[in-house]
Amino acid sequence: MKVMVSVKRVVDFTVKVRVKADGTGVDTANVKMSMNPFDEIAVEEAVRFKERGIATEIVVVSCGPPQCQETLRAAMAIGADRGVLVETCGELEPLAVAKLLKALFDKEQPRLVILGKQAIDDDCNQTGQMLAALATLPQATFASKVEMADGFALVTREVDGGSETLKVRLPAIITTDLRLNEPRYPSLPNIMKAKKKPLEILKAADLGVDVAPRLKILKVSEPPQRRNGVKVPDVASLIAKLKNEAKVI
Amino acid sequence: VSNSLSSAPVVPGSAAQRFAGLSNDEQEILDQADRFARRELFPLSQRMDDEEWWPEDAFGKIGETGYFGIPVPEAYGGAGLDLFASGLVLQAFSRWNHALALSWVAHENLCLYNIYRNCNEEQRRRYLPGLCSGKAVGALGLTEAGAGSDALGSMRTTATRDGDHYVLNGSKLYITNGPVADVLLIYAKTHRDKGAQGISAFIVEKQFPGFKVAQKLTKMGFRGSQTAELVFDNCRVPAANLVGQEDRGVQVVMSGLDLERAMIAPICLGISERALELALDYARTRRQFGKPIADFQMIRAKFADMYVWVESMRLFTYQALRAANDLEIGGGGRGEIHKITAASVMFAADTMNKVLNEAVQIHGGSGYIWEAEVNRLFRAIKLLEIGAGTTEIRKIIISDEMLRA
Numbered sequence: 001m002k003v004m005v006s007v008k009r010v011v012d013f014t015v016k017v018r019v020k021a022d023g024t025g026v027d028t029a030n031v032k033m034s035m036n037p038f039d040e041i042a043v044e045e046a047v048r049f050k051e052r053g054i055a056t057e058i059v060v061v062s063c064g065p066p067q068c069q070e071t072l073r074a075a076m077a078i079g080a081d082r083g084v085l086v087e088t089c090g091e092l093e094p095l096a097v098a099k100l101l102k103a104l105f106d107k108e109q110p111r112l113v114i115l116g117k118q119a120i121d122d123d124c125n126q127t128g129q130m131l132a133a134l135a136t137l138p139q140a141t142f143a144s145k146v147e148m149a150d151g152f153a154l155v156t157r158e159v160d161g162g163s164e165t166l167k168v169r170l171p172a173i174i175t176t177d178l179r180l181n182e183p184r185y186p187s188l189p190n191i192m193k194a195k196k197k198p199l200e201i202l203k204a205a206d207l208g209v210d211v212a213p214r215l216k217i218l219k220v221s222e223p224p225q226r227r228n229g230v231k232v233p234d235v236a237s238l239i240a241k242l243k244n245e246a247k248v249i
Numbered sequence: 250v251s252n253s254l255s256s257a258p259v260v261p262g263s264a265a266q267r268f269a270g271l272s273n274d275e276q277e278i279l280d281q282a283d284r285f286a287r288r289e290l291f292p293l294s295q296r297m298d299d300e301e302w303w304p305e306d307a308f309g310k311i312g313e314t315g316y317f318g319i320p321v322p323e324a325y326g327g328a329g330l331d332l333f334a335s336g337l338v339l340q341a342f343s344r345w346n347h348a349l350a351l352s353w354v355a356h357e358n359l360c361l362y363n364i365y366r367n368c369n370e371e372q373r374r375r376y377l378p379g380l381c382s383g384k385a386v387g388a389l390g391l392t393e394a395g396a397g398s399d400a401l402g403s404m405r406t407t408a409t410r411d412g413d414h415y416v417l418n419g420s421k422l423y424i425t426n427g428p429v430a431d432v433l434l435i436y437a438k439t440h441r442d443k444g445a446q447g448i449s450a451f452i453v454e455k456q457f458p459g460f461k462v463a464q465k466l467t468k469m470g471f472r473g474s475q476t477a478e479l480v481f482d483n484c485r486v487p488a489a490n491l492v493g494q495e496d497r498g499v500q501v502v503m504s505g506l507d508l509e510r511a512m513i514a515p516i517c518l519g520i521s522e523r524a525l526e527l528a529l530d531y532a533r534t535r536r537q538f539g540k541p542i543a544d545f546q547m548i549r550a551k552f553a554d555m556y557v558w559v560e561s562m563r564l565f566t567y568q569a570l571r572a573a574n575d576l577e578i579g580g581g582g583r584g585e586i587h588k589i590t591a592a593s594v595m596f597a598a599d600t601m602n603k604v605l606n607e608a609v610q611i612h613g614g615s616g617y618i619w620e621a622e623v624n625r626l627f628r629a630i631k632l633l634e635i636g637a638g639t640t641e642i643r644k645i646i647i648s649d650e651m652l653r654a
Contacts, residue, residue, distance in 0.1 A: 187315030
């Protein structure tokens with residue numbers, strides 16, 4: 001079974017994100033970048049399928065600037081077999097990524113596509129679902145457990161009241177939640193071996209996809225600073241403050 | 250369709266990476282080791298410092314992730330890279346847990362890499378896989394109560410041949426990893442009257458009869474990295490555990506010391522990088538007179554100095570490591586590499602002292618508190634001005650090489 005995993009290059013989770021002075025976006029110049037943590041879980045899950053003999057080949061794909069090669073190499077260090085980069089410049093919206101992934105799905109014909117449920121930079125949580133719709137494939141989102149059974153995937157997902165298990169026919173789209181697995185650290189020898197794995201570079205135009213943004217960003221600003229709380233002497237003054245100052249009751 | 254396979258164009262690194270002279274591969278090794286250390290080793294550091302606690306599982310985890318035996322071929326369980334890569338891993342580990350990093354380098358460089366460089370094939374096969382996996386902990390024993398700077402001349406531990414064994418008697422002091430080591434590289438005098446030319450090296454296993462740990466020592470810094478006095482009381486070591494030839498231990502020591510000096514400078518670099526980061530964070534958030542203290546010129550001047558110090562350490566450390574990278578087996582202990590490696594660690598240890606002094610000053614009262622991370626880093630000064638040859642010994646080495654006729 002061939003598995004396709006998509007990975008996104010995002011600002012590292014340890015970086016204190018700063019908004020650009022002109023309010024057009026987040027400052028990514030000279031900022032440490034790494035693989036979206038949810039995507040890392042997706043790669044790990046695919047590698048575990050391969051180790052259990054369920055997957056035969058793992059293709060890892062990414063859309064974005066040339067630096068995404070590093071992200072693909074990181075995925076190959078964890079255990080993906082080869083990489084495909086769709087090189088683009090400028091902002092990529094979830095719909096554009098979903099269309100590119102649809103084109104790659106048609107080209108690669110995998111039995112399973114695993115994506116992170118969202119990226120930690122824009123928190124959109126849309127790409128997997130859009131891809132499923134574009135490719136008219138079953139989707140199972142926010143997976144916390146995935147099992148394979150004869151042409152189907154059994155996907156456990158957390159819902160408000162507990163957990164539910166979906167049975168989806170393959171090929172299918174799965175997006176990962178945090179609890180699915182704990183990704184391994186690539187070992188030094190595997191990091192070096194990943195450099196020799198094949199990495200194919202395509203352009204969006206090669207796939208016939210128009211990636212121009214459909215949305216216009218008006219302004220990006222820092223969240224308001226949280227103000228210090230105050231202590232009130234008794235319930236009466238709390239209610240008075242809620243009524244007169246906060247105006248919530 | 251533009252279609253290139255593994256010959257995909259290399260993405261150029263940042264200006265800082267080019268300044269440091271790191272290749273993309275090297276930068277990635279540093280970043281990956283940093284990520285591992287931040288997540289897995291940093292959470293251990295406070296308890297290690299508070300209780301002199303040794304995290305039993307840490308070496309196994311490090312080994313599993315492939316961070317032991319970095320310059321050793323894969324056939325022995327290593328990563329098949331080089332000494333430079335090993336130094337980068339040490340730098341990253343030292344940022345997040347310098348005590349464990351010290352234990353790591355005693356194991357990786359003093360024991361494991363020394364065995365790889367100086368042992369015969371049978372000994373390599375017997376010891377390297379266990380050390381590379383982290384299942385066995387390694388140490389090296391050179392110094393004694395009466396033999397510090399004059400480690401070779403004043404050495405009193407003896408090894409006497411008895412049939413197919415050597416019998417070791419004496420003691421070794423300030424031995425990193427001593428209390429937890431399974432495999433130890435030990436120097437002893439096989440001929441007491443021949444001075445440095447009468448020293449031999451042995452591989453001692455902790456279960457050999459007559460070997461014991463006398464006491465664990467409590468240190469001011471690098472706490473949790475276990476340090477001990479070791480005692481050899483008629484300790485019987487199989488003759489098959491003699492390293493190289495009898496009486497030829499001095500070359501193992503001297504060559505090993507050059508590599509050790511090149512390899513401990515990254516500890517100073519890693520600690521200093523973290524101290525600078527902590528000081529910057531603190532100065533940005535600490536407000537006095539209605540503004541962050543980072544807005545005051547006197548604090549800013551400190552940052553400019555600290556930046557220059559850290560970057561100078563980086564270049565000196567990396568260049569010395571590159572020079573030591575290709576040191577031939579049995580090489581060193583004299584000549585340019587001897588001078589360069591001594592200079593590297595002398596400069597790094599001295600400069601780290603300056604960086605930490607300012608980092609604590611910027612933290613003010615909060616930096617004087619034992620639990621503060623910057624305080625833990627501050628207490629790491631001095632060790633690297635003393636261990637692997639004191640600053641004074643390093644100066645003798647450097648000037649001797651400069652003035653050699």
